[in-house]
Amino acid sequence: xxxxxxxxxxxxxxxxxxxxxxxxxxxxxxxxxxxxxxxxxxxxxxxxxxxxxxxxxxxxxxxxxxxxxxxxxxxxxxxxxxxxxxxxxxxxxxxxxxxxxxxxxxxxxxxxxxxxxxxxxxxxxxxxxxxxxxxxxxxxxxxxxxxxxxxxxxxxxxxxxxxxxxxxxxxxxxxxxxxxxxxxxxxxxxxxxxxxxxxxxxxxxxxxxxxxxxxxxxxxxxxxxxxxxxxxxxxxxxxxxxxxxxxxxxxxxxxxxxxxxxxxxxxxxxxxxxxxxxxxxxxxxxxxxxxxxxxxxxxxxxxxxxxxxxxxxxxxxxxxxxxxxxxxxxxxxxxxxxxxxxxxxxxxxxxxxxxxxxxxxxxxxxxxxxxxxxxxxxxxxxxxxxxxxxxxxxxxxxxxxxx
Amino acid sequence: xxxxxxxxxxxxxxxxxxxxxxxxxxxxxxxxxxxxxxxxxxxxxxxxxxxxxxxxxxxxxxxxxxxxxxxxxxxxxxxxxxxxxxxxxxxxxxxxxxxxxxxxxxxxxxxxxxxxxxxxxxxxxxxxxxxxxxxxxxxxxxxxxxxxxxxxxxxxxxxxxxx
Numbered sequence: 001x002x003x004x005x006x007x008x009x010x011x012x013x014x015x016x017x018x019x020x021x022x023x024x025x026x027x028x029x030x031x032x033x034x035x036x037x038x039x040x041x042x043x044x045x046x047x048x049x050x051x052x053x054x055x056x057x058x059x060x061x062x063x064x065x066x067x068x069x070x071x072x073x074x075x076x077x078x079x080x081x082x083x084x085x086x087x088x089x090x091x092x093x094x095x096x097x098x099x100x101x102x103x104x105x106x107x108x109x110x111x112x113x114x115x116x117x118x119x120x121x122x123x124x125x126x127x128x129x130x131x132x133x134x135x136x137x138x139x140x141x142x143x144x145x146x147x148x149x150x151x152x153x154x155x156x157x158x159x160x161x162x163x164x165x166x167x168x169x170x171x172x173x174x175x176x177x178x179x180x181x182x183x184x185x186x187x188x189x190x191x192x193x194x195x196x197x198x199x200x201x202x203x204x205x206x207x208x209x210x211x212x213x214x215x216x217x218x219x220x221x222x223x224x225x226x227x228x229x230x231x232x233x234x235x236x237x238x239x240x241x242x243x244x245x246x247x248x249x250x251x252x253x254x255x256x257x258x259x260x261x262x263x264x265x266x267x268x269x270x271x272x273x274x275x276x277x278x279x280x281x282x283x284x285x286x287x288x289x290x291x292x293x294x295x296x297x298x299x300x301x302x303x304x305x306x307x308x309x310x311x312x313x314x315x316x317x318x319x320x321x322x323x324x325x326x327x328x329x330x331x332x333x334x335x336x337x338x339x340x341x342x343x344x345x346x347x348x349x350x351x352x353x354x355x356x357x358x359x360x361x362x363x364x365x366x367x368x369x370x371x372x373x374x375x376x377x378x379x380x381x382x383x384x385x386x387x388x389x390x391x392x393x394x395x396x397x398x399x400x401x402x403x
Numbered sequence: 404x405x406x407x408x409x410x411x412x413x414x415x416x417x418x419x420x421x422x423x424x425x426x427x428x429x430x431x432x433x434x435x436x437x438x439x440x441x442x443x444x445x446x447x448x449x450x451x452x453x454x455x456x457x458x459x460x461x462x463x464x465x466x467x468x469x470x471x472x473x474x475x476x477x478x479x480x481x482x483x484x485x486x487x488x489x490x491x492x493x494x495x496x497x498x499x500x501x502x503x504x505x506x507x508x509x510x511x512x513x514x515x516x517x518x519x520x521x522x523x524x525x526x527x528x529x530x531x532x533x534x535x536x537x538x539x540x541x542x543x544x545x546x547x548x549x550x551x552x553x554x555x556x557x558x559x560x561x562x563x564x565x566x
Contacts, residue, residue: 054537061522062546066553097433224458224484227511238484245487334432337480337491339461350478352466365462365480373514402537 019047022384026055030133030388033398037375037387044383049376056402064362068328069095070169072362076349077163079364080400082125085111085118085154086342088167091362093248094338094349095169098331101300105292107171108250113184113287114157114166115340116280120191121150122343122395123273123280127198130270130392134211139201146194149187156183170304171297181288188284195277202270212267216378216390220264226377227370230345232394235272236264242341253290254283266393273395303329328357342367344395364403368396405429408436414455414490422448435491442494446503449479449492453508457481457490460505463515465523469549473497475525479505501526504533522547 024037031037034055040048060079064072076091077084089111096103103111128143151161156177158166166173202208218228220236233240241258243251259275261268297304305324306317323329333355339348345367352361371394378390408429409416415438419426425444430437440448449460461480468474479492494502504527505512516527517536524545527533535542544551 054535054539057537059546062551062553100433225510227460227509227515240484245484335435335437335491336433337435337461337489339489346461348461348480350462350464350480361466363462363464363478365464369514370462370511373511 024387026052030391031398032129032396033401035372035396035398035401039379039384039387041384044385046379046382046384046387049379049387051372051375053372053398053401056398058403060403061362061364064359066358068357069331069359070324070328072359073168074163074165076364077165078399079366079403080342080344080347080368080397081162082122082397083118083343083347084162084164085115085166086340086347087364088165089115089249090338090340090342090347090349091351092167092169093340094336094351095331097336097338098334098351098353099169099300099303100332101170101298101303103171103249103298104295105250106176106294107296107298109287109291110172110176110296111167111249112251112254113284113291114154116283116287117150117153117184119280119343120277121147121154123277124150126273126343126392126395127270130395131202131208133388133392134208136202136205136208139198142194142197142201146191153180153183153187156180168297168304170300171295175296181291184284184288188281188288191281192278195274195281199274203274209267211386211389212270212393213263213265215266215382215386216393217263217265218374218377222377223264223374226374228345228374229370230341230343230367231269231272231276232264232345232371232374234258235261235268237262242339242346246339248338248340254286256280256283266389269393269395330355330357331359339365344368344397344400345371366400366403368398368400369403372396372401407431408438412436414452414488417455418448418451421451435489437491437493439493439495442496442500442502445479445492445494446505446508449481449505449508452481452490456483456485457488459484460509460511460515461489463505463512463519465519465525465547467523467547467549473500475523477502477519477525496525498524501528503528504530506530521545524548 020041022039022041024039025031026034026036036052038050039046060075064075076087079087124143124147128140131139154164155161158164223233223236237260239258239260256279259272261271301320306320310317311321331353333353335352337348337350339346347367348365350363351359354360379387409419422444425441425448427441428439459482461482464478466476473495475496477494481490504516516530519525520533521535521537522545
């Protein structure tokens with residue numbers, strides 16, 4: 001034997017002389033859902049990778065066409081189940097743009113605060129499972145401990161831990177609950193030190209570095225060409241974030257930075273997402289300090305459900321309630337493409353109205369679908385053990401891919 | 404409407420000069436620009452726009468306007484990161500009509516075109532791998548068409564023979 005070194009692809013090819021096709025998934029733990037990867041292997045080197053998707057296709061876009069505008073909100077929760085509020089927000093903004101509806105400041109700020117908590121929630125699940133895939137089990141336990149706190153806050157606001165549907169067309173579903181300020185404050189005070197804890201476990205851990213540095217490299221040009229968005233693009237050096245570039249829901253009033261790295265490998269994506277969590281805490285803190293007061297829904301009778309108390313005393317309110325619940329409201333004809341920065345990248349809803357009370361077409365441009373296309377470019381030529389690391393670094397949700 | 408866009412957006416006037424037959428309509432609605440492109444010219448138009456800064460293809464999808472004719476609108480959302488500009492291109496096609504694939508312009512168009520084929524049944528010529536993507540390969544219909552039912556037939560266990 002000669003001295004040990006990195007495996008030589010050509011040498012392996014000569015030794016075996018044949019290729020092996022391996023099905024990874026659809027029931028593989030590292031795919032976090034049902035993704036089937038057809039891998040063509042030469043020894044331990046991946047020669048060709050082909051993702052097969054569609055196992056979670058539910059026809060949710062078709063369902064949207066049969067529901068009233070306000071009923072669609074609950075469907076949007078179920079697309080990306082780690083970031084339901086980002087989906088709620090994107091859909092509501094799209095319909096509000098179609099209606100030309102202005103949302104009051106409290107609702108806008110509350111939306112920012114809660115979508116940032118969603119980002120933390122999603123990134124925590126990503127970090128925990130990504131580390132678990134690579135073999136660092138304890139990180140998972142810590143991440144889910146903090147995630148539990150966030151889910152409690154969601155439950156406090158909306159009564160639901162995951163399928164929140166808290167944002168509605170015209171504002172929020174219900175008034176913010178009593179004591180929300182303290183709950184968020186407590187969480188946000190403790191969270192930065194928790195982030196340091198994760199970093200202590202991973203950032204300089206030699207095993208983590210060996211498994212992530214230089215793995216899954218794709219150049220920025222290729223990423224753009226393949227339609228990749230979000231943290232993956234920022235880890236390749238492009239400081240593009242929709243919250244800054246096309247600010248929505250008062251994001252322009254918040255101060256935060258766009259973290260970038262240039263290495264474009266698994267480690268760089270890890271660093272970008274961790275820094276994003278710190279930036280999100282910054283945003284949440286600003287939202288807590290400057291939260292405006294006032295109504296939580298727009299003054300738009302016929303679109304926003306009337307106040308419960310008013311329904312008992314005012315005829316008008318009762319009629320509007322009945323009308324909205326039974327036949328919805330009409331939306332002027334037109335089309336809108338609304339993009340927001342979800343934890344995974346560019347999330348956009350293309351809503352087409354024909355003037356009726358149900359959307360004619362709702363198209364969801366989901367970040368996971370766009371990002372997953374880059375997988376072959378990321379793993380081909382690498383080792384099969386690194387496929388798991390590369391998959392984890394993409395942070396996709398299969399519900400988001402298949403819709 | 405188109406005239407106003409030609410005067411105010413330089414990219415569109417350049418496009419009109421370069422591809423005089425391609426640009427059919429244009430409008431700006433709620434701050435979003437939509438251009439209707441002749442179906443036969445979509446690939447060269449996209450190639451030109453990519454050279455002019457629209458480096459990113461955000462998505463491709465379709466809308467079925469059944470029973471109107473031509474019934475489908477294939478919608479392309481382009482994005483210029485540097486100038487922070489979005490552009491929507493539309494091609495109106497009849498049932499059975501096919502479009503030129505833009506996978507040679509953006510590799511990322513691959514899955515989006517497969518999805519449009521899968522859910523709407525609109526074919527793309529010169530696509531490297533035009534297979535179904537979300538539905539099983541032996542599926543025969545295209546479910547996002549408006550004449551495809553939302554609800555299936557009533558399923559009765561008595562109809563089935565149990566082994």
